Amino acid sequence: MTNLISQNINVNSTNDAGKQRSFRIDNARFLLACFVVIVHFLVGTGGILKVNGYENPVIETITISLNLFIMQGFVFISGIFSQQNLTSIYIQNTLRHIFYPYFILELLIFVFGGRFAIHSFLLEPAYAYWYLLSLLAWRFILPAAAQFKYALLLSIIAGIAVGLDARAGTYLSLSRTISFFPFFLLGNLYGKKLLTFDFKYAKVLSIILLVMAFLLVYFFYRRLNISPDYLLMKEPYYKFDTYVLKGAAIRLMIYAVSFVLMLSFFNLVPNRKTLISGLGARGMYVYMLHIFINGIMIKMNVYEHPTLLTQILLIPFAILCTVILASKYTEKIFKPIFFPEYVKKLFK
16 A cells, blocks of 8 residues: 555655555656755855856756646646646545645744745745645646646646736745646546657667766756746746747747657656666655755855855755655654654644
């Protein structure tokens, strides 16, 4: 039987207890979590992109390339294991395993991080925790959205259109909730078919596409004069001092590239049990806790005057942190904090 906590926060590969796990999704989940930590550790507050006043093109290329598909991959997986009918048990589990951890994390940031004022507590997610608030919204939106004909096309149009609204931003995670919803809907409607779709030379083609994306970012991205913040999809287009049509065209291009790279990534992930499969099942702990390690690094001025050695060491350090945070020991320590037994009664 799969871990109940992970099931209901979409970090496991099964939807109901007793079903066979999907090792491809478990493996993918660990790799995606690892990529998220690498990106956050490399970027920090933004200072790591420059060394001695000069931009580091390799670091920039790594972060941009990974940002093209890592969160899209997480959202896609979440869509696969979400259901279109809102039963009472499903709603209870959603509140217990999504809203409650979000509340605890925001409370910790509020108390110890001094991050937000009272008026933005819970309403403007801190750091990477927008994903939990968006996931909460997606689960309740899905039953209605899935009923529409051409639902996926309409969600893409909505994702592009939200960038036109100057009011859409980080408040209630509105911009990202709408912008990333197409990947959630794609996973729910077609995810299982897409993950099993295969053809001759598919893996070779996937490698070629991923390598090409990395090379294109390295050699041509700066020439396009596109802000890396476009990939985060958390701000309206006007924030980037660009024309509305240009902003819409860039987001459409990001959708297309992200879709191709995301499926290429999944196609290369082993569909068998590996050393990282069990770690992937506990990937939510990586997502929730690595931000605090990142915060300690910032407090220690790791990003103030980064050296080449610092940048090189940050990648294996990020991988090590991912392994530790996804371990059984981390789950044993933090499960009573984020998923205590009394919450079952609270949301019953």
